Amino acid sequence: xxxxxxxxxxxxxxxxxxxxxxxxxxxxxxxxxxxxxxxxxxxxxxxxxxxxxxxxxxxxxxxxxxxxxxxxxxxxxxxxxxxxxxxxxxxxxxxxxxxxxxxxxxxxxxxxxxxxxxxxxxxxxxxxxxxxxxxxxxxxxxxxxxxxxxxxxxxxxxxxxxxxxxxxxxxxxxxxxxxxxxxxxxxxxxxxxxxxxxxxxxxxxxxxxxxxxxxxxxxxxxxxxxxxxxxxxxxxxxxxxxxxxxxxxxxxxxxxxxxxxxxxxxxxxxxxxxxxxxxxxxxxxxxxxxxxxxxxxxxxxxxxxxxxxxxxxxxxxxxxxxxxxxxxxxxxxxxxxxxxxxxxxxxxxxxxxxxxxxxxxxxxxxxxxxxxxxxxxxxxxxxxxxxxxxxxxxxxxxxxxxxxxxxxxxxxxxxxxxxxxxxxxxxxxxxxxxxxxxxxx
Amino acid sequence: xxxxxxxxxxxxxxxxxxxxxxxxxxxxxxxxxxxxxxxxxxxxxxxxxxxxxxxxxxxxxxxxxxxxxxxxxxxxxxxxxxxxxxxxxxxxxxxxxxxxxxxxxxxxxxxxxxxxxxxxxxxxxxxxxxxxxxxxxxxxxxxxxxxxxxxxxxxxxxxxxxxxxxxxxxxxxxxxxxxxxxxxxxxxxxxxxxxxxxxxxxxxxxxxxxxxxxxxxxxxxxxxxxxxxxxxxxxxxxxxxxxxxxxxxxxxxxxxxxxxxxxxxxxxxxxxxxxxxxxxxxxxxxxxxxxxxxxxxxxxxxxxxxxxxxxxxxxxxxxxxxxxxxxxxxxxxxxxxxxxxxxxxxxxxxxxxxxxxxxxxxxxxxxxxxxxxxxxxxxxxxxxxxxxxxxxxxxxxxxxxxxxxxxxxxxxxxxxxxxxxxxxxxxxxxxxxxxxxxxxx
Numbered sequence: 075x076x077x078x079x080x081x082x083x084x085x086x087x088x089x090x091x092x093x094x095x096x097x098x099x100x101x102x103x104x105x106x107x108x109x110x111x112x113x114x115x116x117x118x119x120x121x122x123x124x125x126x127x128x129x130x131x132x133x134x135x136x137x138x139x140x141x142x143x144x145x146x147x148x149x150x151x152x153x154x155x156x157x158x159x160x161x162x163x164x165x166x167x168x169x170x171x172x173x174x175x176x177x178x179x180x181x182x183x184x185x186x187x188x189x190x191x192x193x194x195x196x197x198x199x200x201x202x203x204x205x206x207x208x209x210x211x212x213x214x215x216x217x218x219x220x221x222x223x224x225x226x227x228x229x230x231x232x233x234x235x236x237x238x239x240x241x242x243x244x245x246x247x248x249x250x251x252x253x254x255x256x257x258x259x260x261x262x263x264x265x266x267x268x269x270x271x272x273x274x275x276x277x278x279x280x281x282x283x284x285x286x287x288x289x290x291x292x293x294x295x296x297x298x299x300x301x302x303x304x305x306x307x308x309x310x311x312x313x314x315x316x317x318x319x320x321x322x323x324x325x326x327x328x329x330x331x332x333x334x335x336x337x338x339x340x341x342x343x344x345x346x347x348x349x350x351x352x353x354x355x356x357x358x359x360x361x362x363x364x365x366x367x368x369x370x371x372x373x374x375x376x377x378x379x380x381x382x383x384x385x386x387x388x389x390x391x392x393x394x395x396x397x398x399x400x401x402x403x404x405x406x407x408x409x410x411x412x413x414x415x416x417x418x419x420x421x422x423x424x425x426x427x428x429x430x431x432x433x434x435x436x437x438x439x440x441x442x443x444x445x446x447x448x449x450x451x452x453x454x455x456x457x458x459x460x461x462x463x464x465x466x467x468x469x470x471x472x473x474x475x476x477x478x479x480x481x482x483x484x485x486x487x488x489x490x491x492x493x494x495x496x497x498x499x500x501x502x503x504x505x506x507x508x509x510x511x512x513x514x515x
Numbered sequence: 516x517x518x519x520x521x522x523x524x525x526x527x528x529x530x531x532x533x534x535x536x537x538x539x540x541x542x543x544x545x546x547x548x549x550x551x552x553x554x555x556x557x558x559x560x561x562x563x564x565x566x567x568x569x570x571x572x573x574x575x576x577x578x579x580x581x582x583x584x585x586x587x588x589x590x591x592x593x594x595x596x597x598x599x600x601x602x603x604x605x606x607x608x609x610x611x612x613x614x615x616x617x618x619x620x621x622x623x624x625x626x627x628x629x630x631x632x633x634x635x636x637x638x639x640x641x642x643x644x645x646x647x648x649x650x651x652x653x654x655x656x657x658x659x660x661x662x663x664x665x666x667x668x669x670x671x672x673x674x675x676x677x678x679x680x681x682x683x684x685x686x687x688x689x690x691x692x693x694x695x696x697x698x699x700x701x702x703x704x705x706x707x708x709x710x711x712x713x714x715x716x717x718x719x720x721x722x723x724x725x726x727x728x729x730x731x732x733x734x735x736x737x738x739x740x741x742x743x744x745x746x747x748x749x750x751x752x753x754x755x756x757x758x759x760x761x762x763x764x765x766x767x768x769x770x771x772x773x774x775x776x777x778x779x780x781x782x783x784x785x786x787x788x789x790x791x792x793x794x795x796x797x798x799x800x801x802x803x804x805x806x807x808x809x810x811x812x813x814x815x816x817x818x819x820x821x822x823x824x825x826x827x828x829x830x831x832x833x834x835x836x837x838x839x840x841x842x843x844x845x846x847x848x849x850x851x852x853x854x855x856x857x858x859x860x861x862x863x864x865x866x867x868x869x870x871x872x873x874x875x876x877x878x879x880x881x882x883x884x885x886x887x888x889x890x891x892x893x894x895x896x897x898x899x900x901x902x903x904x905x906x907x908x909x910x911x912x913x914x915x916x917x918x919x920x921x922x923x924x925x926x927x928x929x930x931x932x933x934x935x936x937x938x939x940x941x942x943x944x945x946x947x948x949x950x951x952x953x954x955x956x
Contacts, residue, residue, distance in 0.1 A: 096812050104664075107732075211812070213662020213663065213816070216657065216662050217818075221834055223837040223838070224545060226541055354795075369830060370541070371533070371827065372652040372827050376805075377817070380815070383814075389665045402661075
């Protein structure tokens with residue numbers, strides 16, 4: 075039996091404590107699978123005195139997580155501090171320059187600094203792994219890096235944020251509006267006190283950028299993710315979608331456009347979309363995550379599971395640790411970071427597809443004609459149009475407001491954007507129109 | 516750049532040709548991901564002259580696949596001949612004893628001889644991989660071995676046979692009966708001329724036994740799989756299931772019973788089951804496969820994709836090859852074969868759960884009372900009972916036959932079996948009753 079693999083663990087929130095629990099509970103099977111035992115030698119967290127329900131006395135304590143990079147005899151730093159920069163990044167850099175491998179659940183740090191960290195790890199022949207940074211307990215980083223390794227992947231998309239999916243599923247089931255469901259999710263601990271990163275799609279964008287880099291062999295481009303959240307979705311939209319045979323999901327979608335068989339431009343979007351009820355993602359409810367990757371030989375692969383939580387995230391962190399213990403320590407993004415290709419960003423408006431548009435309008439004659447004219451002028455062809463009778467969330471019948479929803483035939487998003495831009499100037503509209511792509515089946 | 520990884524490929528059916536195609540089409544990205552090029556040096560197949568649409572002239576030809584074990588300069592034998600024994604097994608043994616690694620898509624061979632082959636590979640420090648043997652293009656072997664490596668897994672189940680799933684989905688959609696849909700599937704190439712292995716569940720049992728060994732760390736026990744196929748399912752059963760809120764799927768289910776927290780007994784079954792419409796497996800249609808693994812930290816993980824076909828299977832074969840090229844060559848069944856535990860078989864009848872039972876009966880007074888009495892005597896509690904008006908497939912109204920379907924409350928399968936055994940002797944029944952477990956959500 076080889077030497078134990080020794081860990082220095084930074085961050086003892088729910089995930090950190092979950093990792094300690096897992097290593098304890100599943101000790102024997104991890105040793106059997108890893109071929110060696112895994113031992114924690116040092117830990118760091120903000121408050122030493124807090125009762126976390128675990129005995130920390132066997133471990134060396136460090137007040138400053140950055141000290142863990144220097145702990146003697148540790149092979150691996152496990153970074154669960156969080157935050158794209160600050161102590162987490164300093165610790166990550168320090169670990170790799172001190173000859174330690176790095177396992178992290180930090181999606182923001184990897185999305186922003188993953189290329190630099192990968193280059194540093196590769197230069198020193200050290201492992202860098204971040205399965206837990208994407209989609210919690212679902213082994214989708216390994217799924218792309220290893221399972222789909224034989225494929226040219228041209229599309230990766232999925233439900234990458236459990237909070238948003240929970241909110242949308244709840245709105246769907248209860249008919250409640252966004253603000254109420256969000257408040258309830260916060261009360262239940264399914265949403266943060268400041269939910270901005272989740273509901274505005276930033277968290278999903280971090281994950282999408284990481285998946286796109288691994289799947290496409292592209293340089294990480296988090297800033298290139300066009301990001302829109304779910305805060306403008308009304309229960310009326312969900313009802314309209316249902317009537318049309320769809321559910322609304324916040325999707326991260328990364329497309330690699332091919333020109334003459336060569337990867338050319340990268341399109342990364344996080345957006346609420348209409349998902350046809352026959353699509354596997356339409357049945358992903360609650361805080362569950364799911365990722366689809368389309369390979370040129372594998373076809374469509376789906377990975378689904380818990381997107382967050384102490385247990386699932388610890389499961390992903392320790393899966394990385396087991397891989398390292400087994401000596402499986404290849405390039406973090408599947409190809410060496412120097413070979414990740416710089417991809418131009420594709421123009422958002424060039425995408426073609428069917429789409430859903432919703433307008434809140436003053437309830438008076440001529441409004442519909444105005445919308446229809448704007449669509450005609452922009453070359454948008456209307457497939458169906460619904461003007462429901464039920465009142466709106468804000469205002470509604472007594473406010474003299476009405477809702478108009480429409481589905482446009484397959485066309486360029488730029489054309490729809492042009493029509494919407496023209497209408498935004500109109501005083502017939504009482505709010506900014508909402509545009510959602512319709513996912514093809 | 517390291518030396519190329521050299522392959523000797525046995526079997527040039529659709530999968531073998533798919534592997535050659537893939538290695539050609541995705542050559543550059545495989546080299547980038549594997550860190551070295553992958554080259555075929557020798558091939559073998561039954562008929563050299565057959566036009567397969569690929570140029571075989573660059574490769575050394577062997578008439579007998581077993582010669583590939585001796586080909587100089589080959590690092591890996593890729594076995595795509597098929598069959599649990601015979602030339603495939605001889606080639607596999609020969610490759611490992613001649614110092615070559617082995618990649619295979621052969622589920623029958625692994626289910627029967629996987630332990631022996633793994634021991635041989637481990638003894639010589641050679642890789643043995645068989646991702647393509649289970650669920651085609653879905654990387655579920657890696658998903659269990661690597662993605663879920665941190666978890667004690669207590670249950671693995673899923674849709675493991677595309678032919679059966681296609682037939683059941685078609686029966687569901689069209690209302691046609693089993694024999695007609697099977698004939699149509701054969702005509703379309705979705706079912707073999709001799710479909711026995713598929714429709715009687717043997718193929719699914721091969722895959723289930725392999726998954727159970729990896730997931731549970733148990734010795735392979737293919738003979739321990741209780742196996743029942745789909746040939747007795749009638750369109751009336753599908754209709755009844757639908758009315759009750761279920762779909763019928765052929766599932767492989769492996770359970771690891773725990774006693775005092777220690778794995779104790781293994782239950783492996785392949786059976787048609789009623790799947791509640793809210794369960795992700797209920798939405799897996801056509802030839803798609805899907806596997807669920809339940810880990811003690813990850814929770815429920817789902818892997819879904821194409822279960823067969825040249826492209827998906829080649830994708831899985833080459834994913835193994837890429838892993839080997841990367842030097843990731845650990846124990847084939849996740850733990851060394853000598854550490855796989857011998858598990859006793861759990862008693863089938865000890866399982867508890869709700870169930871569906873269907874009787875075809877002579878349409879005369881007293882039959883229902885007889886069935887109800889048998890249930891009462893065996894301690895089976897009836898939850899609901901349906902005696903539909905529509906005719907049966909064979910016989911029907913004019914034949915004086917009727918169908919009675921019932922759902923039993925949660926109880927021991929042994930009790931239901933006792934009732935059914937008693938009823939089998941009755942001349943009121945015109946055929947053997949059909950029993951299907953109901954999957955809990």
